[in-house]
Amino acid sequence: MSDLEIWITIGALVIATAITRSSFWVIGQHVTIPTRVNEMLRYAPSCALAAIVGPDLLMNPGSLAIDVVNPKLVAGLASIGWYLFRRNMLETIVFGMLLFTALRLLHLF
Structure with missing residues (x-):
């Protein structure tokens, strides 16, 4: 892998992590989890x-x-x-x- 590919991969992982972790703050109040x-x-x-x-x-x-x-x-x-x-x-x-x-x-x- 070239240096550019490594940095693109790191950037994509940063974005994916930020989206999945922040999704609970963004839509957390709008979605209710069933009791079960x-x-x-x-x-x-x-x-x-x-x-x-x-x-x-x-x-x-x-x-x-x-x-x-x-x-x-x-x-x-x-x-x-x-x-x-x-x-x-x-x-x-x-x-x-x-x-x-x-x-x-x-x-x-």
Whole structure:
């Protein structure tokens, strides 16, 4: 790609981003979101997080790793158990990261 093509691409992406982000301010008051859609949008952040974290727990580079020698999966499952026991998200994150770090550094798997 030439320098001109790169700058045209960057400019097009800037314009596309500005249009999509500003559209909520421009037409936000004129469009009402149905109640059912609004309720479904409540779950969008947790679905996006699961879509990011899930493959990282279940995959090694290039292969599926659903076994007890996968330290990420072991730490993730233990974190779920910790959350069900304590019901505290901050403790769950700290517990999961400490367990994963310990498993990785101690070479238990």
